[in-house]
Amino acid sequence: MNNTTLTHSLRFIFLVFLQVLVFRQMTVGWGDFNYVHVMIYPLFILLLPIRIPDPLLIFLGFLIGLTVDVFYISYGVHASASVFLAFIRPLCLKVLTPRGGYNITHSPNIKNYGFVWFLIYSSLLMFFHLLFYFTISIFTHIYWVEIILRTISSFVVSYVIILLYLKIFNPRD
Amino acid sequence: MRQIFAIFTRSGGVLVFLILEVICLSMVVSFNKNQKEIYHNSKSIMSDSMTHGWREITQYWNLSAVNDSLSGVIAELKQQQDEAKFLKTINQDSSKYRTEDFEQRYTYTSAKVVSNTINLPNNFLTVDRGIVDGIDNRMGVFDSRGIVGIVIRSNNRYSQVMSILHRDSKISAKISRLNAFGTMVWTSIGNPRLMELRYIPKHLNPKIDDIIQTSGASSYFPGGLPIGKVKEIQEDPQGGNFHLITVELFNDLSTTQYVYIVNNLFRDEFKEIEEGKEDE
Numbered sequence: 001m002n003n004t005t006l007t008h009s010l011r012f013i014f015l016v017f018l019q020v021l022v023f024r025q026m027t028v029g030w031g032d033f034n035y036v037h038v039m040i041y042p043l044f045i046l047l048l049p050i051r052i053p054d055p056l057l058i059f060l061g062f063l064i065g066l067t068v069d070v071f072y073i074s075y076g077v078h079a080s081a082s083v084f085l086a087f088i089r090p091l092c093l094k095v096l097t098p099r100g101g102y103n104i105t106h107s108p109n110i111k112n113y114g115f116v117w118f119l120i121y122s123s124l125l126m127f128f129h130l131l132f133y134f135t136i137s138i139f140t141h142i143y144w145v146e147i148i149l150r151t152i153s154s155f156v157v158s159y160v161i162i163l164l165y166l167k168i169f170n171p172r173d
Numbered sequence: 174m175r176q177i178f179a180i181f182t183r184s185g186g187v188l189v190f191l192i193l194e195v196i197c198l199s200m201v202v203s204f205n206k207n208q209k210e211i212y213h214n215s216k217s218i219m220s221d222s223m224t225h226g227w228r229e230i231t232q233y234w235n236l237s238a239v240n241d242s243l244s245g246v247i248a249e250l251k252q253q254q255d256e257a258k259f260l261k262t263i264n265q266d267s268s269k270y271r272t273e274d275f276e277q278r279y280t281y282t283s284a285k286v287v288s289n290t291i292n293l294p295n296n297f298l299t300v301d302r303g304i305v306d307g308i309d310n311r312m313g314v315f316d317s318r319g320i321v322g323i324v325i326r327s328n329n330r331y332s333q334v335m336s337i338l339h340r341d342s343k344i345s346a347k348i349s350r351l352n353a354f355g356t357m358v359w360t361s362i363g364n365p366r367l368m369e370l371r372y373i374p375k376h377l378n379p380k381i382d383d384i385i386q387t388s389g390a391s392s393y394f395p396g397g398l399p400i401g402k403v404k405e406i407q408e409d410p411q412g413g414n415f416h417l418i419t420v421e422l423f424n425d426l427s428t429t430q431y432v433y434i435v436n437n438l439f440r441d442e443f444k445e446i447e448e449g450k451e452d453e
Contacts, residue, residue: 054186062193076200077208083197087190136201139208 008048011171012064015041020071023161035150039158040165041068041078042129045086046122047171051104054090061086074137081133085125096121109171123159130154244283244431247317251281251433256395259439279395282306282434284314287331291365291427296336298322300432303330313393313435319400319424320344321432323393332434338365338426346370346400347388353377354388357400357420365426368401370418377416379403385420392440392447399423 023038045061052060065079072078093102098113106112108121134147134154202212251257258275284300302308304327314321314334322342326333337344337359344357353373361367373379383403389396405419437443 055189058186058189058193062197065197075204076197076202077205080194080197080201083190083193087186087194090186136198136208139201139211 004049007171008044011047012044012060015044016064016067016071019068024072035153036157037130037133037150037154038161039126039130039133039154040161041065042082042085042126043122043162043165045082045089046125047107047109048089049105049107050093050102054087057089058083058086077136078133080136081129084132085129088128089125092121092124096124107171110166111170111172122162123155126159126162127151127155130158240431241283241285244285244433248281248283248433252277252279256397257281278437278439280307280436280438282308282436284308284332284432284434286429286432289336289426289429291336291338292363294340294362296338296365296426297325298334298336298426298429298432300332300334300434301330302434303327303332305329307436308332308434309436311393311440312437314432315394315398315435316424316429316432319422320387320394320398321424321426321429324434334432336426337368337422344394344400345388345391346385347396348373348377348379348403349384349386349397351377351379351383353379354390355418357385361419366422367404368420368422370403370420371415373416373418375414375416379406379416379418381406392437392443394435395437 019039019041023040026036026038041064044064045057048057048060061082061084062079065082066075068078068082069075093108096117098117102108103112108118110118113121130151131147134150138147138150201208203209255275257277257279259278261274261276282302284302284306286298287301288299290296290298298314298321300314308324308327310324310326312324314324320337322334322336322339324332325335335342337357339359340362342357342359345354346357347354348370355370355372357368357370360369370385381403385400385402387394387396387398387400401420401422401424403418404421407417407419409415409417
């Protein structure tokens, strides 16, 4: 097990803990106004190295989603959303290819590709992740307004939290 | 093996994505109460509408079978009507007739036309009923719009019908308004819609558009089946005592598909007395 794998494994565990122990309580604690679901675990998938093979990436998405699902007692809902996130990550990277191309050993983070690039990259993926998550969680097109509202409100809050996380921990891999 | 591996690495992402997504969604609908209910409701709505749509499509496929069975049912109903029966007793008060007073006189069998000609001087049809269905020579054939012909030959499965469009066909007919009997013959070869009604005496005044029906005075057809209407009335150029009446048939024999074959159960007795034969 080399250094990179260790870093990502530790991040996996840490993000799941953070998600389950801190942010799940926040959602519940806010009572009526449960339009906001803070999502921080997708950051694990966002920060995986660029060279990671697609099948492995998607499988890791499935793994972290399912782990979160176990604690949320919503088997499959988070997993399906993060599998989707992992699936569109390579497409998103392809669209956002910087002028010099990618250094495949890098992870897509602020340090390597700049703040603006990461802002676009992570907001795009987070938005689709949340949209997919609320679609599966509400599961009917009748409440599409609810889906959109929850996606937008959760996106804003989650995104602020993610930026704070990145500011505090400043991941290098 | 290497090629399979190459395909997997190239499109492996999509494959893994689809597999895992299917697993996730099946977990969603089996372990989560709300999603489960929505899923099962939507599924039943979907399958209902699909079954419905499928039925809409497929009901056209078996229309021909439906037609066959319907024409069979019509034949059945026709022979239950009073017109198909013979009154055994004579009552003064017609309201006192009971079911037992009627004896079955005609039975009907539905059939489908297999082949048909109309353009020859002597035309024939073939229908898909034969001896096993109780079809015999000299049975009348008609359809919902008019009369078609007379069975002349049959084997086990098929029967040949002499069309009314035949030089030898003579149909006993009447002008229903006048109750005047005559004989229908086909002289206008090449025109399958026109026939000629002969032997209507001059002292009667048939009019254009008078309805022509079967007379019932033959062993082939029950009385009252529609044949056609008067199209043209001419004087006999040879100065005879009869009108020369052209009849336009209701029936268009070129489009006949389903026919009914009528079996007159009293035919032998009728023939016997008509032809003056007596056993004694």
